Each structure stands twice: as structure tokens, then as C-alpha cells.
Amino acid sequence: MTAPPPEQILHTTAEDRRIAALAAAAVGLSLAEAAIPSPLPGVKAGLANIVTLLVLYQYGWRVALWITLLRVVASALALGLFLTPTFILSLAGALTSLAVLAPLTRLPPRWFGPAGLSMLAAAAHLMGQLVVVDLWLLPGIALAPLIPPLAVAAGVTGLVNGLVAAAMLRQNAMLADGDTP
Amino acid sequence: MIRAALSSLLQLMRPGDWLILAAGILGGTYLFARLPAAAERVTIQQGGRVVLEVSPRLDREVWVAGPLGDTVVEIRAGRVRVKSDPSPRQRCVRQGWLAPGETALCLPNQVSVALGTSRHDTLSY
Numbered sequence: 349m350t351a352p353p354p355e356q357i358l359h360t361t362a363e364d365r366r367i368a369a370l371a372a373a374a375v376g377l378s379l380a381e382a383a384i385p386s387p388l389p390g391v392k393a394g395l396a397n398i399v400t401l402l403v404l405y406q407y408g409w410r411v412a413l414w415i416t417l418l419r420v421v422a423s424a425l426a427l428g429l430f431l432t433p434t435f436i437l438s439l440a441g442a443l444t445s446l447a448v449l450a451p452l453t454r455l456p457p458r459w460f461g462p463a464g465l466s467m468l469a470a471a472a473h474l475m476g477q478l479v480v481v482d483l484w485l486l487p488g489i490a491l492a493p494l495i496p497p498l499a500v501a502a503g504v505t506g507l508v509n510g511l512v513a514a515a516m517l518r519q520n521a522m523l524a525d526g527d528t529p
Numbered sequence: 530m531i532r533a534a535l536s537s538l539l540q541l542m543r544p545g546d547w548l549i550l551a552a553g554i555l556g557g558t559y560l561f562a563r564l565p566a567a568a569e570r571v572t573i574q575q576g577g578r579v580v581l582e583v584s585p586r587l588d589r590e591v592w593v594a595g596p597l598g599d600t601v602v603e604i605r606a607g608r609v610r611v612k613s614d615p616s617p618r619q620r621c622v623r624q625g626w627l628a629p630g631e632t633a634l635c636l637p638n639q640v641s642v643a644l645g646t647s648r649h650d651t652l653s654y
Contacts, residue, residue: 455545464546467553496560503553514541 367411371418374399378423390494391501394509396423397469400446401462401513406520409450416442433485437477444476445469462517466510470502569629571609572643573602585609585644595638602642609644611635 360368377395386392396419404412420442424435449469452460478498482491542550573581575593583589583604590612591602598615611621614635621635621642632643 457543459543460545460549461541461543463542464549467546467549471553496557496563499560500557503550503557507550510546511538511541515538518541 367414370399370403371415371422374415374419375422378419379426382427388497388501390498394470394505397466398509398513401466401510402516404449404453405462405517412446412450416446437480440480441473441477445473448472462514463507463510466513467503467506470506474498474502569607570645571604572645574641576639593640595640597638600635600638600640609642611642614638
């Protein structure tokens with residue numbers, strides 16, 4: 349009989365658990381989305397960005413960065429894409445869009461809501477990916493003809509995701525006010 | 530019901546959001562307007578060899594010699610067709626003017642005519 353292994357105690361803070369739960373939600377959305385057939389290669393709904401937006405508004409950019417990195421790595425591992433070009437693209441897009449989003453959340457909320465920010469984030473996401481493709485993955489490929497359809501898709505998905513995030517934030521604010529919709 | 534849902538959706542859009550959306554629509558329109566026209570190519574092959582690869586914008590008739598005789602390909606105003614062919618079934622002649630991406634095959638004479646867009650050879654991302 350071997351002795352039972354010593355009990356491991358992992359000390360977690362409330363923030364750790366929150367990050368884990370939200371990252372799990374983002375990973376879930378990423379995986380569900382991978383099952384949706386895409387009309388064009390490279391076009392995805394980007395549902396996990398709803399989580400990023402919500403987190404950014406409610407908990408700040410540090411938590412959002414954690415959740416983005418966890419989501420990109422975990423969903424790539426689950427889909428068998430870790431360290432493939434797809435993973436690099438997904439990471440590049442996610443980090444670029446977060447880098448653009450984080451300062452934008454400081455804009456006056458009276459004038460700029462999640463919908464507009466999400467559109468800008470989607471544009472940044474696409475731009476980050478195109479730069480990586482052009483500089484590293486496929487240098488020399490003529491990217492120009494690909495840009496218009498991808499940009500329009502990014503704008504539409506960005507708007508829809510942003511509206512979903514805005515609706516969820518409004519719901520949250522209403523609940524916080526004790527004012528049921 | 531639908532109107533209520535729509536107006537509640539519109540309430541979520543802040544003035545700046547409309548601005549960003551308008552800029553996006555303008556930018557998208559501009560990008561599409563500037564989209565380079567697909568480079569069109571007529572490719573004529575005989576016996577597996579490329580006999581001619583030209584733009585369909587230049588009107589001409591091409592005579593391609595095959596085992597049965599000459600196949601005549603007509604290129605006119607950006608369109609291309611097989612005008613006459615010595616093959617017995619005349620399938621490629623009856624096909625008429627080719628749609629973009631279409632290929633006419635005149636089998637016994639081993640002539641193929643393709644109206645294609647010249648594409649990138651790398652599209653995996």
C-alpha cells in the first residue's frame with residue numbers, strides 16, 4: 349500500500365474563479381462556432397468577442413486580456429490547432445482587437461456604446477491578421493482582392509456582436525438597479 | 530412586436546456608434562469599388578499543351594490544328610466560343626459562348642478552351 353498523495357491545495361481568489369468561468373464561456377462559444385459552416389473561408393461570427401466586450405466593460409482590460417489569451421489557447425488546443433497558422437492568426441487578431449478596444453472603452457459612454465466599439469474591434473482584428481499574413485505567413489500574396497469581402501463580414505459580425513453585448517449590459521444594469529425590464 | 534424589438538435595438542446605438550457604422554459603410558463601399566477586376570484569361574490547349582493564353586478583350590479567331598483537322602476558336606468582346614470543330618458530335622460548338630469559369634472540350638480533336646480568371650495559387654489561411 350502506498351501512502352495517499354498529499355492533498356494539494358490550490359489557493360484561488362474570487363478573481364481567479366471569475367476569470368476561469370468567463371474564459372470557459374468564451375471557449376464554449378469559440379468551439380460552438382467552429383461547428384458552424386462558414387460562407388467564406390476566414391469568415392467567422394466571432395461570438396467569443398461578446399464575452400471580451402462584456403468583461404472589458406465590467407472588469408477592465410487585465411481580466412479581458414487573461415480571458416482572451418486563455419480562450420485562444422484553450423480553443424486551439426481543443427480543436428487541434430495549437431501553434432498552427434490558424435492559431436497564430438487567431439492570436440494576432442484577438443490581441444490587436446483587444447489593444448484597440450481597451451483604450452476605446454474610456455470614450456464617453458453617452459456617445460460611444462459597445463456596438464461601435466465592437467465594429468472597430470472587428471476591423472482591428474482583421475487588420476492584425478492581414479498584417480501577420482502579409483509579413484509572415486504568406487509574404488507576397490496579393491491580399492487586396494480578399495480585403496473587401498472580409499472587411500464587410502467583419503463589420504457585420506462586429507455590429508451584431510456589439511449589439512448583443514450592449515443588450516446584455518443593459519439587462520445587467522437594469523437588474524443592478526432593481527428595475528426589472 | 531417587431532417594431533418594439535427594433536426600437537429597443539436602436540436604443541442601444543449611441544450617436545458615435547452610428548458615426549462608426551456610417552464610416553464603415555462608406556469604407557466598405559470604397560473598398561468594393563476599388564476591387565481590381567478579375568484578370569480574365571482565355572486558355573486554349575491542344576493535346577495537353579497550352580497553345581494560347583490571351584486576354585478575351587482582343588478580338589480574334591484562332592485556328593488550332595488537331596488530329597481531325599482545325600478547331601476554330603472565336604474571341605469577341607470579352608467572350609469566347611468554339612466556332613467550328615471537326616468532331617462528329619459538335620458538343621463544344623453547341624456549347625456556344627462560354628460563361629466565366631467554363632471550359633469547352635472538343636474531345637476527338639483534343640482541344641480545350643477555358644475562360645477563366647487567373648487566380649492566386651495559394652488560398653489556404
